[in-house]
Amino acid sequence: MNLSRRSFLRSSAAVSAASIAGSFASRAWAASDTVAIASLHDLSGPFDIYGAPSHLCMKIAVEEINAAGGLLGKKIDLKIYDAQSDINRYPQYAQKALLNDRCVMLQGAMTGAAREATRPIMRRYKVPFFYGSLYEGGLCEKNSFCVNTGGNQQVVPLLEWSFQNIGKKLYYIASDYNAPRNFGIWNHVVAKREGGEVLAEDYYPLDVTDFTAAIAKIQAAKPDIVHSCLVGGPAMAFYRQWAAAGMLKKIPIISIVFGAGNEHEVLAPEESDGVVVAYNYFQELDTPKNQEFLAKLDASVGKARPYINGDAFGGYSGVMLWAEAVKRAGSFEREAVTAAFESGIRWEGPAGVMTTDGPTHNTTQDVHIITVKNRVWSLIQKKGQIPPDTYGGRCNVFTNPNQTDFLMP
Incomplete structure (x- = not known):
């Protein structure tokens, strides 16, 4: 040529x-x-x-x-x-x-x-x-x-434990961007598997600090569990307002993001005690x-470092x-x-x-599924060696080396 x-x-x-x-x-x-x-x-x-x-x-x-x-x-x-x-x-x-x-x-x-x-x-x-x-x-x-x-390694074990040990009716409150919305999909997947029900899901902008109406909606729905995926500093107002409304000891909160911003060190114990989360690592x-x-x-x-x-x-x-x-x-x-x-x-x-x-x-x-009391985390249950999700075999870089799109459960 x-x-x-x-x-x-x-x-x-x-x-x-x-x-x-x-x-x-x-x-x-x-x-x-x-x-x-x-x-x-x-x-x-x-x-x-x-x-x-x-x-x-x-x-x-x-x-x-x-x-x-x-x-x-x-x-x-x-x-x-x-x-x-x-x-x-x-x-x-x-x-x-x-x-x-x-x-x-x-x-x-x-x-x-x-x-x-x-x-x-x-x-x-x-x-x-x-x-x-x-x-x-x-x-x-x-x-x-x-x-x-990933989702199947964190939110799935947390939801399974919650549906089995707390109750079957879940209310989801989350920040409004892609990750919390994708996490929300897992609520429905696991609820169906465990015989649970997602009563509602509400998404709020990252800068919202007044959750009075949100709390009223949750109270009216009467869930067994509140699943929070609220992130960022402004979202801590939800936990303060939830406790001020006398709800902290009435309806348990679970979360896959609470603690990622060290909220448990900023909030008072009376605003956070009893929240249940799941992480691969916790300092304790x-x-x-x-x-x-x-x-x-x-x-x-030095010891003045962050948690x-x-x-x-x-x-x-x-x-x-x-x-x-x-x-x-x-x-x-x-x-x-x-x-x-x-x-x-x-x-x-x-x-x-x-x-x-x-x-x-x-x-x-x-x-590890853990709960906080007096700003200290303690172990509830360990889930050993959870493999990543293959999404029904769709996630395979050997057979799909050019794939770049996100996969959904």
Whole structure:
């Protein structure tokens, strides 16, 4: 086949652009004694209650790895980006991390909206995106790695326990954006399975602080259980108003997000005692590895640090699982690290054993149903080694390597 000079140049330019995008990071670390990874979190603004503790956990993981000699003979250089609770900054800073700082992985973008703004940038530049936040499940993408709980690992055990131990009639109140609405789907799935009923579901903007009408609607519906998926600082007003209305001891509250913003430390015990949640990790876990982890936190930043909850813990587990994949791969290259993650890595950390799952790019892990009293969490029930949901076999990066859309239960 004859190829004109113009056609050849066009083809070469296209190939070169793709190659350059994929090789920026590798060219940077190959000739250096350090390798850069990125923390992209909200360190200021209304969502810093989630972002700052997760970033702290990333910092502790990097310090631990570097203290042990680094990875493949290189120390890890943690590049820090504050998205300032502004969704527009996520793609901007992700691109800066990959092109300017040549990071070989990025973790953060904790909210659903932030995640969806960041994923396309990571795909374009062929750098692994580690997602450390709890989420609704259904992210099944070759370039993304989910190290926290998905819907079937968190909301399903919590709902099953609640329908079996509290009552069958559930009222759902949530913030109005994609993740709480997707979590709401699980209410109906599990209610049908457990013989329960979802009486109603109400969604409120993130800035709402007056829940008087909402509480009146719940009282009129007379549920056995209130399932709250209200997030952000303003949402704490609901719990204060619920307690002020004398409802805290009348209708139990369950939640898969309460505590992720350390609400239990902000609210008074009389405003929060008895709330039941489910997380893979909580700070009161009494295991030797967790005591070691907490000691490292205290030594690094002091005892005035924030409480480390299950959402924040993904900042630590994500870096550690990535590091295990790098060690198994013997490389920082995306394809080698991906293959190592997909091979099934077993890592025992502060939350117990976690094992990477190849087809879903999620993880198998323990989940704990816990309740709060006097700002301290205690264990109700442990659900051991829950695998990620395959969504009926639809979530499989081996058979669907180009899939990027979210899957629904």
